[in-house]
Amino acid sequence: MDYFAQQxxxxxxxxxxxxxxxxxxxxxYGIVGMINFAHGDIFMIGGFIALITFLILVSxxxxxxxxxxxxxxxVSMAITSLYGWTVERIAYRPLRHSFRLAPMLSAIGVxxxxxxxxxxxxxxxxxxxxxxxxxxxxxxESDGFVVRLSNAQIIVVLTTIVLLAIFTWxxxxxxxxxxxxxxxxxxxxxxxxxxxxxxxISMTFVIxxxxxxxxxxxxxxxxxxxxxxxxxxxxxxAFTAAVLGGIGSLPGAMLGGLLxxxxxxxxxxxxxxxxKDVAAFSILIVVLIFLxxxxxxxxxxxxx
Amino acid sequence: MSAPDLTHASRREAIAFILKNxxxxxxxxxxxFSLMIGVRTEAGPTGQLIYWTRFDDLATIVAxxxxxxxxVELLRQWWGPVGVVGAIAPSVQRGLDFAGKxxxxxxxxxxxxxxxxxxxxxxxxxxxxxxxxxxMLGWGLNVVVGLAGLLDLGYVAFYAVGAYSxxxxxxxxxxxxxxxxxxxGILAAFWGVLLxxxxxxxxxxxxxxxxxxxxxxxxxxxxxxxxLTGGPNGVSSIPRPTxxxxxxxxxxxxxxxxxxxxxxxxxxxxxxxxxxxxxALLTNWVTIRLRRLPIGRAWEALREDEVAxxxxxxxxxxxKLTAFATGAMFGGFAGAFFATRQGFISPESFTFxxxxxVLAIVVLGGMGSQLxxxxxxxxxxxxxxLFRGFDQYRMLVxxxxxxxxxxxxxxxxxxxxxxxxFLKQNxxxxxxxxxxxxx
Numbered sequence: 077m078d079y080f081a082q083q084x085x086x087x088x089x090x091x092x093x094x095x096x097x098x099x100x101x102x103x104x105y106g107i108v109g110m111i112n113f114a115h116g117d118i119f120m121i122g123g124f125i126a127l128i129t130f131l132i133l134v135s136x137x138x139x140x141x142x143x144x145x146x147x148x149x150x151v152s153m154a155i156t157s158l159y160g161w162t163v164e165r166i167a168y169r170p171l172r173h174s175f176r177l178a179p180m181l182s183a184i185g186v187x188x189x190x191x192x193x194x195x196x197x198x199x200x201x202x203x204x205x206x207x208x209x210x211x212x213x214x215x216x217e218s219d220g221f222v223v224r225l226s227n228a229q230i231i232v233v234l235t236t237i238v239l240l241a242i243f244t245w246x247x248x249x250x251x252x253x254x255x256x257x258x259x260x261x262x263x264x265x266x267x268x269x270x271x272x273x274x275x276x277i278s279m280t281f282v283i284x285x286x287x288x289x290x291x292x293x294x295x296x297x298x299x300x301x302x303x304x305x306x307x308x309x310x311x312x313x314a315f316t317a318a319v320l321g322g323i324g325s326l327p328g329a330m331l332g333g334l335l336x337x338x339x340x341x342x343x344x345x346x347x348x349x350x351x352k353d354v355a356a357f358s359i360l361i362v363v364l365i366f367l368x369x370x371x372x373x374x375x376x377x378x379x380x
Numbered sequence: 381m382s383a384p385d386l387t388h389a390s391r392r393e394a395i396a397f398i399l400k401n402x403x404x405x406x407x408x409x410x411x412x413f414s415l416m417i418g419v420r421t422e423a424g425p426t427g428q429l430i431y432w433t434r435f436d437d438l439a440t441i442v443a444x445x446x447x448x449x450x451x452v453e454l455l456r457q458w459w460g461p462v463g464v465v466g467a468i469a470p471s472v473q474r475g476l477d478f479a480g481k482x483x484x485x486x487x488x489x490x491x492x493x494x495x496x497x498x499x500x501x502x503x504x505x506x507x508x509x510x511x512x513x514x515x516m517l518g519w520g521l522n523v524v525v526g527l528a529g530l531l532d533l534g535y536v537a538f539y540a541v542g543a544y545s546x547x548x549x550x551x552x553x554x555x556x557x558x559x560x561x562x563x564x565g566i567l568a569a570f571w572g573v574l575l576x577x578x579x580x581x582x583x584x585x586x587x588x589x590x591x592x593x594x595x596x597x598x599x600x601x602x603x604x605x606x607x608l609t610g611g612p613n614g615v616s617s618i619p620r621p622t623x624x625x626x627x628x629x630x631x632x633x634x635x636x637x638x639x640x641x642x643x644x645x646x647x648x649x650x651x652x653x654x655x656x657x658x659x660a661l662l663t664n665w666v667t668i669r670l671r672r673l674p675i676g677r678a679w680e681a682l683r684e685d686e687v688a689x690x691x692x693x694x695x696x697x698x699x700k701l702t703a704f705a706t707g708a709m710f711g712g713f714a715g716a717f718f719a720t721r722q723g724f725i726s727p728e729s730f731t732f733x734x735x736x737x738v739l740a741i742v743v744l745g746g747m748g749s750q751l752x753x754x755x756x757x758x759x760x761x762x763x764x765x766l767f768r769g770f771d772q773y774r775m776l777v778x779x780x781x782x783x784x785x786x787x788x789x790x791x792x793x794x795x796x797x798x799x800x801x802f803l804k805q806n807x808x809x810x811x812x813x814x815x816x817x818x819x
Contacts, residue, residue, distance in 0.1 A: 111585040128415045131431050167783045174790050182786040188779030196772050197416050350604040357593035365578045
């Protein structure tokens with residue numbers, strides 16, 4: 077039971093990270109109708125920028141942990157969202173009226189560029205950092221097994237909740253959110269009614285990238301390392317989460333993320349660690365066969 | 381708009397526009413690269429991360445982006461709007477048509493002569509075997525992506541199935557290469573159908589991601605099922621191919637001794653070359669023949685419009701499954717060949733990068749054009765070999781090329797996606813319509 081409780085905590089923390097990435101996938105799919113294959117690598121870039129900012133802040137003698145975290149968060153979000161903007165501008169916008177497979181192929185190219193860019197610029201080796209947030213609480217204790225809830229885990233989950241609240245407010249209450257929802261329904265009609273479609277799509281990528289940057293920073297806080305290859309697998313898993321929750325649905329992405337996080341942790345805990353990625357990928361296939369609209373998604377109408 | 385028409389004011393406006401764009405690009409580049417290039421992190425002597433700054437590199441990059449942005453803008457104004465293809469003079473067009481007709485037989489003759497011409501250059505022979513392997517993979521994937529229009533990102537899985545089938549069958553049951561080759565193809569085709577079933581209802585992007593997941597699952601299983609596949613260590617000492625039972629060895633029953641010629645290790649390489657050439661040509665021949673059969677027509681119809689296809693009563697299920705199975709079978713053949721050539725295989729050889737490379741060959745070749753795929757394979761693999769020294773920049777350039785290709789020539793360098801059947805009068809009518817409508 078205690079073991080299960082511990083895995084539950086770990087799963088929720090991991091799921092929060094996946095959920096944050098999944099929102100980027102689901103938003104872009106909802107508006108542009110493409111899978112942003114490079115989104116996982118945007119997450120990786122976010123992790124790297126958080127790492128570098130952290131190193132610089134520590135070396136100039138900053139010691140207040142909350143201040144460090146705040147600066148790292150803001151810098152990482154700002155720079156990474158510019159990556160999202162640039163990628164959309166260079167690689168996706170010119171292809172908006174191209175043939176069906178073009179954006180996907182271009183996105184694969186972007187993914188390779190980002191991955192190898194960080195390999196070339198920062199080296200191929202894994203980058204570990206000492207734990208930034210230490211300490212935690214012991215919740216339950218029996219048979220010598222202690223269920224621990226670390227401060228890092230608390231911060232990951234809290235940050236996710238706060239950001240989700242801001243994000244939900246942004247989508248449901250602001251002008252930008254209304255434009256985004258309008259573009260999602262009908263881009264031509266939205267344009268006729270005075271919505272700047274290009275700008276709205278750009279902002280979608282910017283917001284998605286900013287959330288991915290937060291996920292990257294949380295990953296760094298929680299696991300204490302980044303490497304140039306981490307975006308690939310995390311990206312596919314987050315995409316699985318988005319599909320599981322119903323692509324196009326924002327609460328669905330978060331729900332899917334939590335489920336994937338839980339399934340992955342439970343699978344590693346009770347079956348085998350080696351096959352945890354196989355489990356996540358199989359879920360993607362199974363979901364698409366039996367539940368193609370996901371848990372909270374709307375069925376897609378096939379138009380001629 | 382051509383340059384002489386510009387008045388003084390509009391020219392100044394254009395310059396201001398270009399400079400503004402260049403400054404914005406340079407600023408974006410500065411922010412984007414500030415930390416990733418301006419600062420380099422590495423584990424220090426104590427294992428702790430240290431960093432140092434590289435502001436000179438950063439400045440260079442920003443300057444390059446600034447200049448590049450101006451150059452691109454100028455090119456764009458000089459070239460006219462993207463998408464307008466300059467009219468080709470009829471004589472040039474005739475020349476191109478002739479080149480297109482003459483190229484395949486000439487290339488084929490050249491391919492047959494390669495071992496004769498480069499007999500003493502082992503490196504070139506090895507390289508051409510590699511290129512032919514990719515030509516074959518490209519042609520195989522072309523059936524799925526180019527003909528049926530199903531984006532398959534996990535093609536390498538079938539390559540892996542073929543390679544491991546041969547490796548395991550030959551090391552465990554002593555089956556010969558020629559016995560295993562059809563088996564590897566059949567097994568890969570079986571896996572193709574297995575993948576095909578769940579993805580029948582998916583289209584476009586979803587299909588791509590699921591095939592990607594499938595490819596990764598196969599790789600991870602190969603990596604972790606150590607009792608069968610040897611895990612990360614792979615399968616080694618895979619039997620070398622024999623000339624229908626006669627080994628290429630120095631001994632008395634070897635190929636050289638039987639023929640009464642002097643032994644040379646090149647014999648085996650030349651033999652391998654002709655094997656892969658034959659396999660690739662088989663792939664090409666089968667594809668060309670299939671295109672003229674009802675099933676090939678159905679693939680092309682599926683690529684053009686799935687809904688219309690269904691409305692016309694074409695069985696989508698069998699059409700998709702046969703496309704997957706056919707493509708997978710050729711992947712399996714290529715895999716078996718890869719295993720016997722290398723003598724050693726491990727999951728390392730079957731990563732997503734490999735799938736993307738084969739896909740890039742198909743896309744670069746124009747999705748559907750057999751000649752295009754062959755030329756693209758030569759260009760890409762040859763390019764990779766040329767820049768072997770710049771190993772780490774290779775994939776970076778590869779990714780950039782893929783993006784640029786999609787923007788400038790989404791139909792590939794040799795675009796040829798026209799369906800093989802169409803109404804004969806079609807051209808006449810459309811020409812007239814164009815005359816009336818657009819004047």
